[in-house]
Amino acid sequence: MTTMERYRHLNIKLTPQRIAILGYLDGNKSHPSAEDIYKSVSREFPTMSFATVYNTLEALKNKEQILELKIDPSKKRYDPDTTPHHHLICTGCRSIVDIYKNFNLDLSEDLTDGFDVTGSHIEFFGKCSTCR
Amino acid sequence: MTTMERYRHLNIKLTPQRIAILGYLDGNKSHPSAEDIYKSVSREFPTMSFATVYNTLEALKNKEQILELKIDPSKKRYDPDTTPHHHLICTGCRSIVDIYKNFNLDLSEDLTDGFDVTGSHIEFFGKCSTCR
DNA sequence: CTGGCTGCAAATCTTTTGCATCCTG
DNA sequence: CAGGATGCAAAAGATTTGCAGCCAG
Numbered sequence: 509m510t511t512m513e514r515y516r517h518l519n520i521k522l523t524p525q526r527i528a529i530l531g532y533l534d535g536n537k538s539h540p541s542a543e544d545i546y547k548s549v550s551r552e553f554p555t556m557s558f559a560t561v562y563n564t565l566e567a568l569k570n571k572e573q574i575l576e577l578k579i580d581p582s583k584k585r586y587d588p589d590t591t592p593h594h595h596l597i598c599t600g601c602r603s604i605v606d607i608y609k610n611f612n613l614d615l616s617e618d619l620t621d622g623f624d625v626t627g628s629h630i631e632f633f634g635k636c637s638t639c640r
Numbered sequence: 641m642t643t644m645e646r647y648r649h650l651n652i653k654l655t656p657q658r659i660a661i662l663g664y665l666d667g668n669k670s671h672p673s674a675e676d677i678y679k680s681v682s683r684e685f686p687t688m689s690f691a692t693v694y695n696t697l698e699a700l701k702n703k704e705q706i707l708e709l710k711i712d713p714s715k716k717r718y719d720p721d722t723t724p725h726h727h728l729i730c731t732g733c734r735s736i737v738d739i740y741k742n743f744n745l746d747l748s749e750d751l752t753d754g755f756d757v758t759g760s761h762i763e764f765f766g767k768c769s770t771c772r
Numbered sequence: 773c774t775g776g777c778t779g780c781a782a783a784t785c786t787t788t789t790g791c792a793t794c795c796t797g
Numbered sequence: 798c799a800g801g802a803t804g805c806a807a808a809a810g811a812t813t814t815g816c817a818g819c820c821a822g
Contacts, residue, residue: 521776521821557779578710583811596755605753613743621737622769623728629763637754653796653801689804715786
């Protein structure tokens with residue numbers, strides 16, 4: 509199933525603007541912010557507005573097609589890769605590398621204070637080769 | 641060494657406002673936001689300003705007396721507990737529980753893309769007993 | 773056709789900054 | 798008594814919202 513076929517099954521309206529945003533996100537490993545997306549897609553759609561970018565991101569988030577990352581303290585970043593993985597963040601330039609590795613993160617019940625634990629995500633910190 | 645003794649050794653000026661903020665943070669497990677701190681300390685110092693709260697938090701962060709948490713997408717939260725630990729976040733009410741457990745999170749070099757890895761932090765997600 | 777989407781602007785929320793004054797060390 | 802801290806207000810960024818018109822399904 510191609511990416512566009514997949515989106516047609518989501519019951520979200522596929523406007524030209526949304527298709528452009530989806531095209532920008534498809535396979536994108538840069539973990540872009542809303543502004544990154546806006547800037548890039550604006551070239552093709554000069555009238556594109558932030559509202560449309562945020563609206564589309566919200567729709568994709570609700571359909572679990574993207575993840576909202578809280579890695580950057582000043583703005584949200586988005587990840588079109590929804591397969592389970594972790595992130596390694598450069599404390600210098602804020603670049604992000606995906607970490608595909610399974611860790612055993614089981615918590616015994618005496619640690620969880622009655623929570624029902626449903627997921628986890630590891631942030632690794634470091635310096636990239638450029639910033640080092 | 642008491643908390644205040646510890647702070648006197650940090651070379652930050654201890655004004656009454658800062659002492660009030662430090663008092664609020666001392667032993668605080670609620671992971672408060674700047675606004676939480678402002679609201680609470682304002683009762684004692686009606687002229688307290690956000691600038692002072694943020695200034696103090698910045699100073700404490702630089703002296704590694706507090707951690708800035710990016711757990712909440714809408715605002716920063718602060719943790720006066722700087723001992724290594726992880727966090728379990730309720731996806732309903734955003735309450736946070738500390739997780740004191742050591743995990744083996746070693747990364748082989750082929751995963752780190754030349755990064756020098758210096759630290760890590762796990763976010764666990766779940767529902768607290770109230771929200772469940 | 774019609775309900776959801778778009779674009780624009782205004783509003784909101786968090787955080788930062790400029791600056792005159794104050795006060796800790 | 799000097800340099801950092803305070804308080805206030807204004808500015809800056811990111812995100813959200815209101816609304817009139819538009820268009821995909």
